[in-house]
Amino acid sequence: MDKVTKNRVVVVGGGASGLMAAIAAAENGAKVTILEHQDRVGRKILMTGNGRCNLTNMSDVRGKYYSSDSDSLDRIYDTLVRFDAGKTRDFFKRLGLYTKEKRDGGVYPVSEQAAIVLDVLQSACFRLGVCIRTNCEITAVRPVRSGGGTVSVAQYICVEQEQKKQNRDKSRRIAKKEEIRYDQLILATGGKAAPVSGSDGSGYELAKRLGHSIIEPLPALVQLRCEGFFFKALSGVRAQGRVWLLIDGQETASEEGELQLTDYGISGIPVFQMSRLASRAIYDGRRCEAGINFISYIAQANSGVFDETIDNHMKTFSYKTVEEFLSGLVHKKVAAVVCRRNGIASGKTVGQTKAAKIADCIRMLADFRVKITAPNSFENAQVCCGGVPLDEVDENFMSRRYSGIYIVGELLDCDGICGGYNLQWAWATGAIAGTDAALRTVP
Ligand SMILES: Cc1cc2nc3c(=O)[nH]c(=O)nc-3n(C[C@H](O)[C@H](O)[C@H](O)COP(=O)(O)OP(=O)(O)OC[C@H]3O[C@@H](n4cnc5c(N)ncnc54)[C@H](O)[C@@H]3O)c2cc1C
Numbered sequence: 001m002d003k004v005t006k007n008r009v010v011v012v013g014g015g016a017s018g019l020m021a022a023i024a025a026a027e028n029g030a031k032v033t034i035l036e037h038q039d040r041v042g043r044k045i046l047m048t049g050n051g052r053c054n055l056t057n058m059s060d061v062r063g064k065y066y067s068s069d070s071d072s073l074d075r076i077y078d079t080l081v082r083f084d085a086g087k088t089r090d091f092f093k094r095l096g097l098y099t100k101e102k103r104d105g106g107v108y109p110v111s112e113q114a115a116i117v118l119d120v121l122q123s124a125c126f127r128l129g130v131c132i133r134t135n136c137e138i139t140a141v142r143p144v145r146s147g148g149g150t151v152s153v154a155q156y157i158c159v160e161q162e163q164k165k166q167n168r169d170k171s172r173r174i175a176k177k178e179e180i181r182y183d184q185l186i187l188a189t190g191g192k193a194a195p196v197s198g199s200d201g202s203g204y205e206l207a208k209r210l211g212h213s214i215i216e217p218l219p220a221l222v223q224l225r226c227e228g229f230f231f232k233a234l235s236g237v238r239a240q241g242r243v244w245l246l247i248d249g250q251e252t253a254s255e256e257g258e259l260q261l262t263d264y265g266i267s268g269i270p271v272f273q274m275s276r277l278a279s280r281a282i283y284d285g286r287r288c289e290a291g292i293n294f295i296s297y298i299a300q301a302n303s304g305v306f307d308e309t310i311d312n313h314m315k316t317f318s319y320k321t322v323e324e325f326l327s328g329l330v331h332k333k334v335a336a337v338v339c340r341r342n343g344i345a346s347g348k349t350v351g352q353t354k355a356a357k358i359a360d361c362i363r364m365l366a367d368f369r370v371k372i373t374a375p376n377s378f379e380n381a382q383v384c385c386g387g388v389p390l391d392e393v394d395e396n397f398m399s400r401r402y403s404g405i406y407i408v409g410e411l412l413d414c415d416g417i418c419g420g421y422n423l424q425w426a427w428a429t430g431a432i433a434g435t436d437a438a439l440r441t442v443p
Pocket of ligand 1: 012013014018037038041042043047053054138191197199202383408409420422
């Protein structure tokens with residue numbers, strides 16, 4: 001492409017979606033600048049998958065994402081086909097990074113190092129001449145109705161004071177202000193989750209100032225805080241089981257897997273998967289509870305097999321204390337709490353206790369109810385639910401308010417379950433928007 005005709009694409013935010021958008025735009029001939037307000041790009045990528053980066057998932061994406069607008073989400077599923085998990089793997093392979101698929105469809109770099117994912121993205125930016133500017137605060141965006149516009153930027157530069165001379169260990173930040181012109185602007189600032197990585201929610205303000213509405217962002221893929229004095233005693237327990245979410249008494253979601261109990265509530269992948277529903281329900285003032293089945297491996301409670309197994313077990317072990325007896329079924333700490341909640345003293349044996357009382361304990365192991373009071377904070381959340389409504393962007397993630405402004409990644413009101421779907425969302429939205437931005441005819 002002729003140098004003069006190159007689209008000037010400015011990307012605000014150098015996270016997963018921003019880096020992908022920048023590379024896609026540059027590969028399609030645009031002159032690209034990334035404006036990042038932290039001192040480096042891609043900080044959150046380094047945190048993903050416990051440092052291993054579950055970068056996508058090969059399973060069907062339908063049903064793996066949530067949004068407050070399910071109609072628009074259906075439309076978006078058709079869009080996501082244009083940059084699916086296979087394309088993500090091909091993209092990284094093209095950058096020299098081989099990936100491997102695990103049994104659940106989750107895809108990781110072969111080395112299982114998140115750092116290498118960031119390295120190849122940065123090196124592609126360098127090769128394609130993408131200008132990465134860090135420590136940049138965006139103070140205003142001024143779109144022009146006919147297309148394009150300017151971004152006001154304050155770039156902070158650390159200036160070493162004459163500390164050596166003055167024997168002071170201080171530096172000061174000064175801001176260099178400038179206006180940057182763009183033909184297309186891509187907002188890729190992320191949401192509010194894990195703000196230490198740079199996603200501090202400032203992107204919502206930028207979108208709002210451009211006339212977009214914001215669905216209240218809430219923590220998702222996060223631990224849930226629960227009521228109950230016994231949680232202190234349960235802290236540290238890991239148990240395989242089923243957990244289900246009740247909103248105003250109605251079962252709304254159910255997950256099976258490894259649960260973790262903490263001194264304030266419940267955690268683990270099954271809890272993370274349903275946490276966004278709990279977050280939204282609590283925000284809406286609805287009653288939220290979780291039910292836990294610690295003995296789902298036996299059978300469903302109240303089924304014939306279940307009753308028979310427990311009956312036989314009680315007859316065989318009538319000499320054991322109830323706590324010991326229950327400890328054969330679940331973690332000792334859970335057994336102790338269940339005995340306490342049913343008023344059974346620690347020395348009491350199965351033989352000395354009414355069968356109905358023991359049946360109550362067993363029922364509680366199969367349906368341990370807790371009241372959910374709140375999600376944990378954004379600091380602990382992996383993603384946000386909420387953001388810019390999906391119906392405010394088109395099929396290329398371009399704003400319906402301003403032509404030439406795109407909104408991608410977590411800033412949009414769409415969040416995925418655990419398993420690589422959130423990064424896939426970032427890659428897909430970034431790639432589609434970046435390509436469209438580069439190829440769009442400038443008026
Ligand atoms: C601990 C943790 C583990 C995770 N693990 C996984 C995983 O294994 N698999 C998976 O699929 N997902 C995972 N996620 C979720 C995934 O990381 C995010 O969904 C994804 O990174 C979002 O990409 P993004 O580009 O939209 O936003 P971000 O990655 O948050 O990037 C936004 C960027 O914009 C910058 N920025 C923000 N505001 C401004 C501003 N005003 N001006 C300039 N720059 C700005 C930020 O500093 C940041 O660099 C995890 C998240 C966390 C916190």
